[in-house]
Amino acid sequence: MRLEYDRDADAIYIWLREVPYAYGEDLDHARRVDYGHDGRPIGVELLGVSRGVNLDDLPEAAAIARLLQSQSIKVFA
Numbered sequence: 157m158r159l160e161y162d163r164d165a166d167a168i169y170i171w172l173r174e175v176p177y178a179y180g181e182d183l184d185h186a187r188r189v190d191y192g193h194d195g196r197p198i199g200v201e202l203l204g205v206s207r208g209v210n211l212d213d214l215p216e217a218a219a220i221a222r223l224l225q226s227q228s229i230k231v232f233a
Contacts, residue, residue, distance in 0.1 A: 157216070159223055161205075168202045168209075170223065172216055183213055205229050 160169045175192040177199075182188050187210065188201040197215040208230035211217040221231045 157219060157223060159227065161227060166204055166206050168205050168224070168227075168229070170200045170202070170220060171198070172200065173198050184210075186210070187214065189215060208232055 158171045160171075162168070173192070173196075175194075175198050178191050178193040178195075180188050180190040180201075186203040189197050190199040190201070192198045200214055200220065202209050205224075209224055210232045211221055212233070214220055217233070221233065224231050
């Protein structure tokens, strides 16, 4: 799992696994989950992260919470 934080865009992308992208699904206006051809999540895009991040319905939410907290990003479970 790795994270890329774009402070200017106030956005984070978290790679859950390194496989090719097949499709994505928006959970809401600030959260998107990307999937591989096998239908399993490969990454998560989070927008507006300076206000905090809602982890509801995200894959691997506990691991994502730890990663975000290590970057001083507020999380909501």
